[in-house]
Amino acid sequence: MNATALGDIRPCLEGAIPAVMATCAADGMPNVAYISQVYYADERHVALSFQFFNKTRQNILANPRATVLVIHPQTAAYYRLHIRYLRTETEGPLFEGMKAQLAGIASHTGMQGVFRLLGSDVYEVERIEALEGEPLPGPPPRSGMLTAVRRCSERLARCASLDEALNAVLATLSDFMGVQHAMVLMLDSAAQRLYTVASCGYATSGVGSEVGMGQGVIGVAAREKTPVRITHMTNAYLYSQAMRSSFEANVPDLEAVTEIPYPGLAEPRSQLAVPVLSAGRLLGVLFAESPNDLQFGFEDEDMLVAMAGHLGAAIDLMQASTESPEAAAPAERPPAAAGAPLHVRHFAANDSVFLDDGYLIKGVAGAILWKLLKDFVRHGRTEFSNRELRLDTSIRLPDVTDNLEARLVLLRRRLAEHGPNLRIEKTGRGRFRLVVLRPVVLDETP
Amino acid sequence: MTATGLPPDLLAMMERGVSVIAGSRDAAMRPSIMRALGSKVEDGGHTVTIFVSRRQSRQLVQDIAATGHVAVVFSEPSSHRTVQVKARRAVLRNAEAADEPVLARYLTSMEHEIQQVGFAPRLTRAMLAHKLEDLVAITFEPEVAFDQTPGPRAGTRLFGSSA
Numbered sequence: 001m002n003a004t005a006l007g008d009i010r011p012c013l014e015g016a017i018p019a020v021m022a023t024c025a026a027d028g029m030p031n032v033a034y035i036s037q038v039y040y041a042d043e044r045h046v047a048l049s050f051q052f053f054n055k056t057r058q059n060i061l062a063n064p065r066a067t068v069l070v071i072h073p074q075t076a077a078y079y080r081l082h083i084r085y086l087r088t089e090t091e092g093p094l095f096e097g098m099k100a101q102l103a104g105i106a107s108h109t110g111m112q113g114v115f116r117l118l119g120s121d122v123y124e125v126e127r128i129e130a131l132e133g134e135p136l137p138g139p140p141p142r143s144g145m146l147t148a149v150r151r152c153s154e155r156l157a158r159c160a161s162l163d164e165a166l167n168a169v170l171a172t173l174s175d176f177m178g179v180q181h182a183m184v185l186m187l188d189s190a191a192q193r194l195y196t197v198a199s200c201g202y203a204t205s206g207v208g209s210e211v212g213m214g215q216g217v218i219g220v221a222a223r224e225k226t227p228v229r230i231t232h233m234t235n236a237y238l239y240s241q242a243m244r245s246s247f248e249a250n251v252p253d254l255e256a257v258t259e260i261p262y263p264g265l266a267e268p269r270s271q272l273a274v275p276v277l278s279a280g281r282l283l284g285v286l287f288a289e290s291p292n293d294l295q296f297g298f299e300d301e302d303m304l305v306a307m308a309g310h311l312g313a314a315i316d317l318m319q320a321s322t323e324s325p326e327a328a329a330p331a332e333r334p335p336a337a338a339g340a341p342l343h344v345r346h347f348a349a350n351d352s353v354f355l356d357d358g359y360l361i362k363g364v365a366g367a368i369l370w371k372l373l374k375d376f377v378r379h380g381r382t383e384f385s386n387r388e389l390r391l392d393t394s395i396r397l398p399d400v401t402d403n404l405e406a407r408l409v410l411l412r413r414r415l416a417e418h419g420p421n422l423r424i425e426k427t428g429r430g431r432f433r434l435v436v437l438r439p440v441v442l443d444e445t446p
Numbered sequence: 447m448t449a450t451g452l453p454p455d456l457l458a459m460m461e462r463g464v465s466v467i468a469g470s471r472d473a474a475m476r477p478s479i480m481r482a483l484g485s486k487v488e489d490g491g492h493t494v495t496i497f498v499s500r501r502q503s504r505q506l507v508q509d510i511a512a513t514g515h516v517a518v519v520f521s522e523p524s525s526h527r528t529v530q531v532k533a534r535r536a537v538l539r540n541a542e543a544a545d546e547p548v549l550a551r552y553l554t555s556m557e558h559e560i561q562q563v564g565f566a567p568r569l570t571r572a573m574l575a576h577k578l579e580d581l582v583a584i585t586f587e588p589e590v591a592f593d594q595t596p597g598p599r600a601g602t603r604l605f606g607s608s609a
Contacts, residue, residue, distance in 0.1 A: 017565075020519070022469030022477035030477055030517040032469040032530060033594065054601050055592075067477045069467070073565075076572035078502065080479065109563075111526065114596050132501045134575035136568065 004128040006043050009070065009079050010298050013040045014231070015105040016073035021048070023059035023066050031055045036105055036115055038070055038081070039098050040298070041122060046083060047094055049102055050119040060085040066123065077135035083123035093226030095120045100217060100228045108232035108293075145303055148176035152307045156314045161426060162405045163412070165314045166198035169286065169307055174200060177303065179288045181265060184276070184311075185211060185218060186284040186406040188363065190398030194222055194285055197409050199263055206263025207413045208361060218285050221273035225282055227301050232293050233269040258352045258362045270295035274304045278312035281401065286311065315403065322386045322405050322430035342421055342438040346370045347445045355418060364402070365411040367395045372424075372434045377442055386430040408432065451605025452491045452591055456529045460487045460520045463555030466496055468584065469517045470509035478505040482518070483574045483581065484545070484552040494518065494531065495585040497541055497549060499576050507582050510536050516586055519594065524562040528595050529604070531588035541581035549578075 012019075019035045033056045037049035048068075050057065060066055064085035071078055089095050099117045106115035155168035166184050173179035183199035183206065194211045214223045221228040268289040276284040286308045288296065345354040352362035353369050361369065371394055375381040386404055389395055397404060412424045423435040452460075466482035484497035496518060500507055510516050516536040521528040541549075553574055557567040590606025593599050 020467045020479060020481070022471070022479035022517070024471040024475045024477045028471065028475065028513070028515060029532060029534075030469040030471045030515055031532075032467050032479065032517045032519040034519070034521060034526075034528065034596075052596070052600055063475050065476050067469075067479045069479050069481060071481075071573065074569075076569050078481070082476075109526070111596060133499075134572055136572045 004130045012070040012072050013038050017071050019070045021068045025059050026062045047120040047122050050121045075135040075138050078131040080129040082127040086122045088119040088121050090119045093224045096220050096224040104230045104232040149306050156310050162409050170200045182288040202263035204263050209260040209262045217271045217273040218287050222285050225275045227274040229301050230271045269293045272296040274308045276308045276312045278316040337439045339438045341441045343441050345443045361414045365407045382434045457491050463552040464522045467519045472509050478509045480506045483576045484549040486548045497581045500580050500582050530594045531591045533586035533589050536586035539583050541583050
């Protein structure tokens with residue numbers, strides 16, 4: 001029989017049934033303890049949750065050899081891991097991934113407030129024994145995961161715009177993985193916040209809503225550039241939007257008014273956030289959630305990481321190609337603006353833009369819209385390119401790595417949700433058109 | 447307190463039949479471990495016998511035979527109430543027909559315990575499946591006991607003075 005590999009026993013490492021561990025003190029007295037978490041770190045390492053300063057802790061610091069017994073939660077097959085303590089991590093990706101899983105385990109077992117991760121004890125796995133026994137038949141292997149990766153890859157390969165790529169990823173999640181609620185957020189590297197550019201399955205799209213770095217599973221996945229998965233309802237990671245109040249009665253409180261509500265579930269029971277990376281840089285976060293417990297296993301995590309990798313590469317390629325626009329298409333005669341004027345108000349303080357007193361957008365996307373409208377009013381221009389936006393200092397794009405295309409997707413989607421009178425239409429790679437159906441009156445507030 | 451110094455509720459829990467995990471170590475201080483497939487607690491906690499499968503526990507059985515050292519944890523899955531007892535003079539014998547009622551009673555108790563945390567009895571039966579002729583009985587008198595229920599009291603010595 002082939003040796004059992006750590007990857008073969010991942011179902012045992014999901015925390016469904018606690019593991020037990022034997023250590024040995026310097027004086028030769030053995031010790032046995034329950035371990036809430038035996039976490040799959042990589043193919044040769046596990047990390048155990050260090051929650052209490054106890055005998056196990058004393059023992060492994062004095063004698064690094066330990067033996068762990070795990071059990072398959074469906075078949076009851078036993079495996080023994082012979083491990084050797086290497087180090088303890090108290091921050092970073094591994095720690096945060098374990099902390100999230102432990103929060104779910106604590107919640108599931110009624111141990112909130114008792115289970116608290118002090119550190120991730122990393123062990124090298126020297127040997128795995130598959131024990132004899134009379135296990136139950138295993139569940140049939142989950143099929144279709146590779147097909148889902150294939151479909152996602154195919155769909156992304158056909159995409160010519162960021163809009164399409166975002167839709168392709170969300171469609172794959174719902175078509176092949178049964179994910180009902182998902183969103184994609186992009187990083188605003190200057191503000192160190194994430195903004196929603198696409199979502200599916202929510203009452204409101206939430207496009208434009210923001211999450212801070214480190215806030216909830218999305219913010220932790222972004223900050224640590226690591227997947228964060230919660231398999232049971234827990235309060236530890238609930239996203240809460242701080243209430244804000246206006247201090248000045250005569251001017252709108254821009255912070256409060258410009259808050260687009262986060263669209264996520266009020267009581268999620270499973271959540272999975274994976275970073276979207278390219279060339280080691282964080283671009284954003286792909287996030288899925290469910291109102292049911294135990295919705296996302298390690299295979300779902302693997303799958304989302306693979307999809308996020310494809311998405312990251314696609315986003316970077318599109319960014320590069322849209323910076324060198326193709327030749328301008330012949331301009332169509334824009335429809336004449338008619339009807340009552342549309343009042344557009346711009347607050348320079350945070351580049352927020354209001355349409356007829358309704359909040360639309362702020363920040364870079366707000367600055368872009370203001371530039372487009374000024375050019376339209378002053379010069380009658382309707383055709384624009386990404387390249388000129390990039391070069392326009394009034395927009396103050398944070399830096400060259402900032403994803404301009406994502407800002408335009410955000411602006412386009414916010415405008416579309418606001419009505420038909422003011423739109424942005426793509427006209428080609430790196431080119432777009434401003435469509436204005438009502439006369440506009442611009443009002444600048446410094 | 448009972449004769450052994452175990453709180454009555456923990457002793458009752460041990461007598462009833464809850465999860466039992468046993469550990470030992472070899473001469474090179476390498477620890478060994480296995481789940482017991484049955485337990486019997488007698489004389490108010492002075493005599494503890496646990497049963498392990500030889501084919502699942504070769505190292506553990508060998509280590510206990512060689513060193514006499516054993517550490518055994520009793521834990522109630524639904525409440526996480528946990529106690530660990532240790533001894534340095536455990537003795538081994540093969541299980542025999544007279545042990546069968548103890549094993550059957552233990553299985554019944556465990557089916558109930560594990561069902562309370564959401565697993566069907568068939569999983570428990572697979573966890574505890576054995577052939578009598580493969581079982582080894584490990585008997586010892588606890589020299590020391592610790593409360594190991596997760597929380598502020600974890601690690602508290604309940605009785606005994608050796609490590």
